[in-house]
Amino acid sequence: xxxxxxxxHSLKELVKQWAGNPEYDLDQxxxxxxxxxxxLFVTLGLIIDQDKKVDILVLPSAPSKTxxxxxxxxxxxxxxxxxxxxxxxxxxxxxxxxERAVDAVIRSALHAHYQQIHLKYAGGEALLRLPQVLxxxxxxxxxxxxxxxxxxxxxxxxxxxxxxxxxxxxxxRNIGVTISLDGIGEDHDKQRPLVNGMGSFRLVDRAITRxxxxxxxxxxxxxxxxxxxxxxxxxxxxxxxRDLPFSFSYYRENDCSASLTDLQFSEKQMIHGMxxxxxxxxxxxxxxxxxSALIDKASFDAPHHHTCNVxxxxxxxxxxxxxxxxxxxxxxxxxxxxxxxxxxxIRRQREGIQVLDVDEKEGCRTCNWRYWCAGGCAAVxxxxxxxxxxxxxxxxxxxxxxxxxxxLEALRLxxxxxxxxxxx
Numbered sequence: 001x002x003x004x005x006x007x008x009h010s011l012k013e014l015v016k017q018w019a020g021n022p023e024y025d026l027d028q029x030x031x032x033x034x035x036x037x038x039x040l041f042v043t044l045g046l047i048i049d050q051d052k053k054v055d056i057l058v059l060p061s062a063p064s065k066t067x068x069x070x071x072x073x074x075x076x077x078x079x080x081x082x083x084x085x086x087x088x089x090x091x092x093x094x095x096x097x098x099e100r101a102v103d104a105v106i107r108s109a110l111h112a113h114y115q116q117i118h119l120k121y122a123g124g125e126a127l128l129r130l131p132q133v134l135x136x137x138x139x140x141x142x143x144x145x146x147x148x149x150x151x152x153x154x155x156x157x158x159x160x161x162x163x164x165x166x167x168x169x170x171x172x173r174n175i176g177v178t179i180s181l182d183g184i185g186e187d188h189d190k191q192r193p194l195v196n197g198m199g200s201f202r203l204v205d206r207a208i209t210r211x212x213x214x215x216x217x218x219x220x221x222x223x224x225x226x227x228x229x230x231x232x233x234x235x236x237x238x239x240x241x242r243d244l245p246f247s248f249s250y251y252r253e254n255d256c257s258a259s260l261t262d263l264q265f266s267e268k269q270m271i272h273g274m275x276x277x278x279x280x281x282x283x284x285x286x287x288x289x290x291x292s293a294l295i296d297k298a299s300f301d302a303p304h305h306h307t308c309n310v311x312x313x314x315x316x317x318x319x320x321x322x323x324x325x326x327x328x329x330x331x332x333x334x335x336x337x338x339x340x341x342x343x344x345x346i347r348r349q350r351e352g353i354q355v356l357d358v359d360e361k362e363g364c365r366t367c368n369w370r371y372w373c374a375g376g377c378a379a380v381x382x383x384x385x386x387x388x389x390x391x392x393x394x395x396x397x398x399x400x401x402x403x404x405x406x407x408l409e410a411l412r413l414x415x416x417x418x419x420x421x422x423x424x
Contacts, residue, residue, distance in 0.1 A: 001037060005047045014038070045303075064309055066152075067114040067343065069105045070316040070327050071098065073133055074124035079158050079200055081180075081192045083223060083263055085254035085328050092129055093319040098136040101317045101337045106147055108315065108343035116150040121175075122327070127161045130169070137173055154178055154219075158192065159207030160200050167214045177218045179208060184238055187231030191223070191263075212242065220244050224296075225251035225263040229273030236280040243286065247293035248274070250394060252328060252380055271400045278404050287416050291409040295401050296377065296394065300409070303371035305357045307378060312355065315342055325353055328379045353378050354388040363391035373398045 004014065018034055041047045074092040077084075093101070102119075109117050119140060121133045137153055144151040154176040170177060181204055182191045189199030211218045220239060224232065239246045250270065251263050265273075278294070292299040297307050308314070316324040322333030323342045332352065335345035358364045358375040375381070376392025384393045392398070 001034070001041070002046065005041075064313040065114060066116040066118050066313065067105065067109045067112065068118045068120065068309060068314050069101070070120045070122055070314075071101055071136070072123060072316070072318045072327075072330060073098070073121055073126050073136070074129045075319055076128055077123060077125040077158075078128065078160055078195055079125065079192055080195050080197075081158075082227070082260055083191065083225060083251050083254070083257045085252075085256055086124060086330070087256060088124070091319050092124075093132070095132065095135070097319070097321045097337070098132065099139055101321060102136065102140045102143055104317070104323075104337035104339070104342050105315060106143055106149065108341050109149055110147060111341045112313075112343060114149070114313070116152065117144060119151070119153040120156055121153065122156040125158055125161065126155050127157050127159075127166065130166055134169055134173065137175060141173075152176075156180075157207075158200065158204065159218075160194065160203040162207035162210060164210055164214065167210060167216055171214060171216050177211060177216060178221055179204065179211075179218045180221050180223065181208070181235070182223055183228045183231040184234045187228045187235065191225065191227055208242070208244070218244065220246035222246060222248050223251055224248055224265075224270070224273070226265040226269060227262055229265065229269060232273055232277040233280045236277045237284070240281065240284045240286055243288075245288065245293070246290075248277075248296055250296040250380075250397075252377065253383065254328060267394075267396045270394075270397050274397075274401055275404060278401075278408060281408055282411060285408070285412045285415050287412075289409065289412070291405045291412075294405045294408070295373070295398060298373040298376075298398060298402070300372055300406070304374055305359065305371065306355050307358075307374040307376060308355060310353065310355050310378065311346060311349070313343075315346065325349070326379055329353060353382045356388050361389055361391055363395065367391075367399075369399060369402050372402065 014034070038047070042049060072093065075086060075089045076092065077086070077088055105117055105119070119137070121137070123129070126133055133155065140153070141151055152174070155170060156178045159179045180192065182188045185201050186199070188201040188204065192200050194200050208218060222235065251265065253264065257263060281290070292301050306312070310326045314325070316327050316330055317337060318324065318330050318333060321337040323335045323337060323339070323346065324330045324333045325346055329352065334349045335342050339345055355378045356375070358370045361375045364370045364375050373392070376394050376398065378388060380394065381390060381392050382388055
């Protein structure tokens with residue numbers, strides 16, 4: 001049906017064609033049914049009525065009702081991940097800094113009329129400071145309730161030090177868990193070894209098993225580099241077998257990892273590797289929708305103009321109370337938690353990374369996919385090009401993989417979604 005509209009066609013002409021073509025008389029939808037399908041396509045924005053002189057109908061992104069804050073609770077880690085952007089040390093976020101950080105987030109939320117705050121406890125390895133994280137979260141709960149704000153939270157972890165008691169404590173507080181897993185066995189270990197050089201996969205696998213046993217479903221973040229591309233099919237099989245929600249993130253070069261050239265991937269390598277992973281998904285289609293997790297920083301959930309909320313509704317607070325735009329730029333703080341409104345300071349800052357409207361980006365303005373990738377990760381683009389107003393260096397990868405991701409979703413819907421019925 002969509003193929004008919006690669007060039008301009010009148011629905012009236014097509015109905016006449018369908019009605020008079022014997023091909024459509026044998027077990028085929030009637031011309032009236034086909035017309036209703038076309039009407040549905042127009043409503044969904046899949047095809048455009050050119051006679052009405054309208055472009056793709058994409059409303060400006062609705063302002064977020066949630067202010068998110070990344071709390072860097074420790075600079076210490078039990079792993080030596082090859083692509084980590086943190087210069088490790090023994091420093092951690094002291095209790096008073098943590099509480100003042102929460103207070104600062106709440107101040108900014110109230111100034112900007114947010115209804116909810118979301119805290120991400122990260123590091124380093126946040127589990128190494130779990131008692132402090134739990135105490136800080138309890139403080140945040142009290143403060144949020146006092147100010148009429150809803151609170152949600154996620155702990156970002158490598159999982160190596162996750163104990164059953166820790167899971168119970170997290171579950172009691174409704175703190176979600178995101179675990180980093182880059183492969184099976186050696187494919188994971190060569191990117192995420194322990195600080196002593198030993199592999200960490202068995203510990204991460206144990207952590208995931210424990211979480212599932214305690215009915216706390218983790219989200220799995222997969223960082224894809226040249227090192228683990230070949231192992232993605234095995235990893236995807238592992239994730240689908242356990243029905244784990246997951247997302248792919250592409251390796252981002254940073255000051256700590258720039259010398260490791262074997263992490264860097266070519267466009268051809270990434271496309272080939274991801275298609276191999278997609279082939280496994282096609283053989284084991286999950287019941288849950290996953291197509292927005294398959295391509296780095298892209299989302300099909302709704303058309304959008306901005307890749308992420310960096311610089312708008314997002315704060316990154318380091319262990320000293322400094323506030324940065326993005327966790328990848330945590331060393332470059334712009335303000336502090338003692339400011340009256342740190343979020344306003346972040347919004348006013350116009351140097352470095354800027355998450356621009358995709359319609360302002362060179363190379364994006366006429367792209368059919370622009371409202372789904374929104375121009376890609378701003379941090380990657382700025383680091384590699386020195387510009388914010390240009391398409392992502394990964395643009396060719398996105399364009400090659402978008403049709404494949406949509407095809408997987410179509411196959412999944414055919415398998416799991418109830419059939420559409422059109423009534424006269």
